[in-house]
Amino acid sequence: MRKLGSLAVVVLLSLSLTGCPPKSESGTATNATANADNAAGGDILIGEYGSLTGNQATFGQSTHQGIIIAADEINAAGGVNGRKIKILTEDDQSKPEEAATAVSKLISQNSVVAILGEVASSASLAAAPICQSNKVPMITPSSTNPEVTKKGDYIFRMCFTDDYQGPAMADYTAKQLGTKTAAILTDVKNDYSVFLGRDFERRFTEDGGKIVAKASYSNGDSDFRAQLTSIKPSNPQILWVPGYYTDVGQIAQQARDLGITAPLVGGDGWVSPKLVEIGGKALEGCFYANHYSYDDPSPVVHNFVEKYKQRFGAKPDGMAALAYDAMYVLADSMKRAKKLDGPTLRDAIAATKGYQGVTGTINLGPDRNPIGKKLVIEEVKNGQLVVKGTIQQQQH
């Protein structure tokens, strides 16, 4: 009996170790047939990794929905040179180490031709070297940390970077709004937050503003009262909080609890349908950088917003918009590429010029970052997001 029991344990263990196959959106493909598909004229496999669960769950979910809408549109319009595309999705649970595992799996087991993801820069930084060493092109829709594309010539990006976003927001608050003093609260465990905090500080000081207080927290903290208490006596006009939406909502609430009334200002890490749900009234008057506005009258945006609303019952956020563009840019490059091997596809992506996307015209520069993306500033007003201003990046 005991032997039987231990046998059962061994069987269960080995089952759990083999793990579950990645979710695939249209039909299922076993690994063997998947590889055959890629070689012959079957479906083209594209890997996606993202934070479908965990602390930044809405980042991954919005991105996934943006990619799916684009992929379905492309397939409905005849696919890529007659072949359908198929997205294989892996969840990294908002953890960089899981992101590396997910990407290794997509490349080695599923032999995908390209990788899409992530939003969080820490996760993209963990996955990029793996794509680079396997010569599989990776497009990150929305990681803004400049280091991501510096990992190698197979890594591309669809959004503006923090060394643009941080200074742009500093210019906006210092010059347009006439803010003189700011406090900075960064997440020390987050590459994105640390760099964005530094970039903002540099430009804000150059613009004649003064950083009156600086404090930091660690990703996953719930209690920010101590840091906010240390910031409060310096009485800043704004709080620069370049964190992610889960933390920002709580920081806003605790700041109001402590009697801090200055608006919180942040970057695109705030972009989430959950932001206002978490922060509630505490976020009134706070504003942040976004990648596009769903009120944009252009037909490309209108088509995307309507389709997204129809399918998912909500307005697409900036992460969904960038993911949609990333999928289209990839499909467009695959159409132009003669073959779908790594180096050829890489060259085709690098040659992307003048692609009309939801988040503006996409021209990839020599550093594989888009040139001249616009930045939309959104403000929370009466629990709704309204456009406060738009900044057009200088072409250089």
Place this chain on the structure above:
Amino acid sequence: MQELLQNLLNGIAVGAIYALIALGYTMVYGILKLINFAHGDVFMLGAFVGYYAGRWAAAHANSGHPANYFIAGGIMLLSMAVCGVFGYLNERIAYRPLRNSPRIASLITAIGVSFLLEYGGQFVFGPDPKFFPTLTPKHIVHLGGIVTTNYQIIVLVVAVIFMGLLQYIIYGTKFGRAMRAVSYNFEIASLMGIPVDRVISTTFVIGSALAAVAGILFGLSYPKIEPLMGIMPGLKAFIAAVLGGIGNVPGAVVGGLTIGIVEAFVGGSQFSNFRDAIAFVILIAILLFRPSGLFGKYEAEKV
């Protein structure tokens, strides 16, 4: 000065929650010499019961907003009951069969139960953070120069009530006397006719119910809850129990408050990065210089 008082108040509010969890650690250790590593996860369970009950109440309350202290109290009692039952089953199923095995076996089992709750919680509740409902309206309260909310005051009042209640149970009732006897020596206690099994079960129930209270209070103050939320507060409460002298009930309260206050001051200083580290620094220091804790009695172990 104001900043000092503000940090002190913030620290006491967090410390009270640590203290409630630490009481559960210390009671179980006092009686069984077992460190119940699953205790931090019972705290998580308490918060989740409160989350689901609070959402249910919000959906069914006539006003659509359960702005009512009675409902909040009811939710807390429900959560205490659920966690109490869990504590009972935990002891009955996982620890009692190992009572006469070497202590390390129970310790490893406790770690196993902890993992079961953490990852079972991820499976059942989902790994995404959830946002605890607002059970009662929140106001800002000005006390002299410092600012607080009625929530922090609720946390303090509720924590003090339950600590007082526990003190009464242990030192003022017959059951408490039985508990102290079992903790002194459970073999002799059983010879004296004390129902040792029942005393141990009840201790687990009380400890788990206190963890549930801490979970609800934590959810009110810091509304983000997720299945792994018990790990850090659980560890810190454990350190608080060691700091106060593990097995010593007033020591757990003092230890919890100390850790909370120290963390608030470190978090508010320029060393805010080290806030989580400071509890562990305290642990190392106490183990090096006073292993029996602030209030613990030093006992030479017979070999």
